[in-house]
Amino acid sequence: MQNTIKVGMADLNVCVAPDVLTTLGLGSCVGIALYDPSSKISGMAHIMLPDSTQIKNNSNLAKFADTGINELIAQMIKLGANRNKLVAKIAGGAQMFAFTSTNETMRIGDRNVEATIKILNNLKINILAQETGATYGRTIEFYSEDGRLLIKTIGKPNKYI
Amino acid sequence: MSKVNLDDVDSLHMDVLREIGNIGAGNATTALSQMINARIDMGVPQVNLLEFKDLAEIIGGAETPVVGILFSLEGDVSGMMMFMLELKDAHVLVNLLCGGDSGVGDEFTEMDLSALQEIGNIIAGAYLSSLSTLTNLLIISSVPYMSMDMAGAILSVPAIEFGKVGDKALLIESCFGEEDSISGYFILIPELASYDKILNSLGI
Structure with a gap:
């Protein structure tokens, strides 16, 4: 029996095969799917901001790239995943509005992606694929059975990465 | 220390925010x-304080x-x-304004898009000017930036x-219209310091 587990905004979840993790309507947030191919344990986080240390109110770990990824890894290890075998796929980080201003807060999508890549690199987790940036929203589904990440967008064909 | 903590808004603050929403949405x-030169009825706006993961559900x-x-x-x-409305409602509004009969599957024309942008401009302008009058605070708004996509993606901003x-x-939701009722959502996101200014200026 395959269950589809939803991950909301500023939320994370883990599962084992054959379950599917999904997060709907990613905008400037980044969806991070981590996967251990040997145990088929996977996890997904939907982060909103790059860095928990820049924000006072940071009790929700899943809200930030740094604490979100660490918490995701911890929960996956608890389920039995092998830390050294983890690989990643990421999506999201779009710029939803065409601001003319160069204001840093308006580049939040890019900053989320940059932070996510940097943190994964530091943790020596290989990023197998990414579908990031641009100006459109994405719904993503991660299949823990085979590690595929499905990307759905409005007005474009579905795509697996 | 800021007076307002959005995770713990008391009922007085909630009432004030609701009232601001009410007046703003009324003017809008x-x-x-x-x-559009037609009568529009408006329901009582709903003011909701929502967790992020429930935001798009509404x-x-x-x-x-x-x-x-x-x-x-x-x-x-x-x-x-931000002013947000469902794509199907956007078609209804544009049709009212431009006299077309487009539906959800149809692409907006350049004319439609510019009409929508103008609707947004007028609605937001009316909303903000009532807030400005009420609080006696200066609020300058930028030009409108419009985007069409999934609710979750738009709301992420x-x-x-x-x-x-x-x-x-x-989130402030206000419904207008009678038969094919249109729901519009206003999302006002003042910086925390500005919340204090708004509440202070209202004597709270």
């Missing part, structure tokens, strides 16, 4: 009614296609304001702004 509806799900029109605010109150200060977002 009047402006819209004049623009619109009808994170994948519902919506139109979002965003303004950045400067002056005494800085932050963002204001949600991220709220996310910097708390774990909840404030």
Whole structure:
């Protein structure tokens, strides 16, 4: 029996095969799917901001790239995943509005992606694929059975990465 | 220390925010009614303080296609304001204004898009000017930025702004129209310091 587990905004979840993790309507947030191919344990986080240390109110770990990824890894290890075998796929980080201003807060999508890549690199987790940036929203589904990440967008064909 | 903590808004603050929403949405509806030259009824706005993961559910799900029109605010109150409506309702509004009969499957023409942007401009302008009059604070809004996409994706922009200060977002929903009732959502995201200014100016 395959269950589809939803991950909301500023939320994370883990599962084992054959379950599917999904997060709907990613905008400037980044969806991070981590996967251990040997145990088929996977996890997904939907982060909103790059860095928990820049924000006072940071009790929700899943809200930030740094604490979100660490918490995701911890929960996956608890389920039995092998830390050294983890690989990643990421999506999201779009710029939803065409601001003319160069204001840093308006580049939040890019900053989320940059932070996510940097943190994964530091943790020596290989990023197998990414579908990031641009100006459109994405719904993503991660299949823990085979590690595929499905990307759905409005007005474009579905795509697996 | 800021007076307002969005994760723990007391009922007085909630009432004030609701009232601001009420007056703002009322003015916005009047402006819209004049623009399309028809009577528009408005329901009592609902003010909701929502957790991020529930935010998109109220619109009808994170994948519902919506139109979002965003303004950045400067002056005494800085932050963002967004007016959002479902794509199907955007078609209804554009049809009322331009006399077409487009539906959800149809592409908007250049003319439609510019009409929508103008609707957003007028609605937001009316909303902000009532807030400005009420509080006696200067609020300058940017030009409108419009985007059409999934509700979750559009909402991520204001949600991220709220996310910097708390774990909840404030959403004001107002319904207008009688038969094919249109729901519009206002999302006002003042910076935390601006909340204090608004409440202070109202003597709270």
